[in-house]
Amino acid sequence: MPELPEVETIRRTLVGHVAGRTIETLEVRWPGALLGWQDSEFTDIVQGQMIEGIGRRGKYLLIALKQGWTLIAHMRMTGKLLYYAQPEPAEKHTHVVFRFDQGELHFNDVRKFGRILAVPTDEQMLIPSLARLGPEPLEAGFTPTVLYQRLAGKKRPIKAALLDQDVVAGLGNIYTDEALFLARLNPSRAAQSLNEKEIQVLHGAIVTVLQAGIEAQGTSFRDYRDANGEKGAFQEALQVYGRANEPCQVCGRPLTKSRLSGRTTVFCPECQH
DNA sequence: CCTTATGCCTGAATGC
DNA sequence: TGCATTCAGGCATAAG
Structure with a gap:
């Protein structure tokens, strides 16, 4: 998508x-x-x-x-x-x-x-x-401090907050799950519970997965094609999205699928805290 | 502030 | 094989 x-x-x-x-x-x-x-x-x-x-x-x-x-x-x-x-x-x-x-x-x-x-x-x-859209995550205005401020006081799960386009613009289910895995953060954590260090890591993870996604010309999990009708390649690099029950690339234990804020969510309960 | 439910849609996957 | 059900989910909107 x-x-x-x-x-x-x-x-x-x-x-x-x-x-x-x-x-x-x-x-x-x-x-x-x-x-x-x-x-x-x-x-x-x-x-x-x-x-x-x-x-x-x-x-x-x-x-x-x-x-x-x-x-x-x-x-x-x-x-x-x-x-x-x-x-x-x-x-x-x-x-x-x-x-x-x-x-x-x-x-x-x-x-x-x-x-x-x-x-x-x-x-x-x-x-x-x-x-209402939040900051562009790949522009200079998106800093760890800005992310911290945008998550401050929010009791919702961090995953729900990241999917909210008014918090940060452009993240959907795929890149949110990937960023949370990369940041080793449990998607259910209350947004306001993240400390500065965790926010900094999350900020870096968001930027990293989005840039990697662009470099791979997107994720063609199912339907996505670019304007030339070509598939992207980032589906090959996905660590968690679509990989429920497969071994975690880091610890080898099975990835868990759950439903969070109405979305399918895949994460590693061992690695993501 | 937050949550869940609903509607919008079709096709692939799954269930019996 | 075939028919019915479930699932995929971004986002607006409504209700609790």
């Missing part, structure tokens, strides 16, 4: 193809994928506009259009943005097709959870879910 490293990889694999391209036509095959406007209005907004660049905030992809509009895309679980240099028939579950003066972009989502929103660029920050 696209988390920060996957969305960043989509951004990187897409920008070279579409920056400077003009959206000539929009084909809306399932209007439910579009938020904020009727599909005819959406079409009027984007047709004829040139893509200036693509940014990212947390798990949101921000596609900046020339005439002051931005497309905000969220893949949720199974959303994909697939670029084709040549015209390509829409595959099953393709909900929106952007056709450029050269090439086309397909928004495809089996589960139909993903959404694309069009908003005037200068009103982006009025979108509550974007406005």
Whole structure:
């Protein structure tokens, strides 16, 4: 499921193809994928506009259009943005097709959870879910001190806090479990119970797993593909996610699967305290 | 402040 | 084999 490293990889694999391209036509095959406007209005907004660049905030992809509009895309679980240099028939579950003066972009989502929103660029920050987002974990503003402050006083399990996009932007179930393993922290620990040293280690672990995820071009556990339709490789490096009952890479004892804050959670009860 | 439940979805995996 | 159930989960929202 696209988390920060996957969305960043989509951004990187897409920008070279579409920056400077003009959206000539929009084909809306399932209007439910579009938020904020009727599909005819959406079409009027984007047709004829040139893509200036693509940014990212947390798990949101921000596609900046020339005439002051931005497309905000969220893949949720199974959303994909697939670029084709040549015209390509829409595959099953393709909900929106952007056709450029050269090439086309397909928004495809089996589960139909993903959404694309069009908003005037200068009103982006009025979108509550974007406005509330916590710090970007790979930018300079994300320091151990900032993380400490953001977790202070929180009684919720550290895992629940890290999954909360308002605490830190971009972590999902995969990278949260991996970061907690790397930091040797039990996912059930109350967030406020972590001391400064533990927070410092956790901060380093978050940065490390996210950077490693990006370097591996994401985790293709099931559905994830980049804009070229390519899989990532980080699934091969996962230490705990998807490895319930397998031996811990550190101590050899079986990894435990439980349910925490409604999410499947895998961790090593021996190594993670 | 926190939790759990629900809805949104389809396909793969599992159960009988 | 086949039919039914469970599970995967990000996020908004509601309720306790």
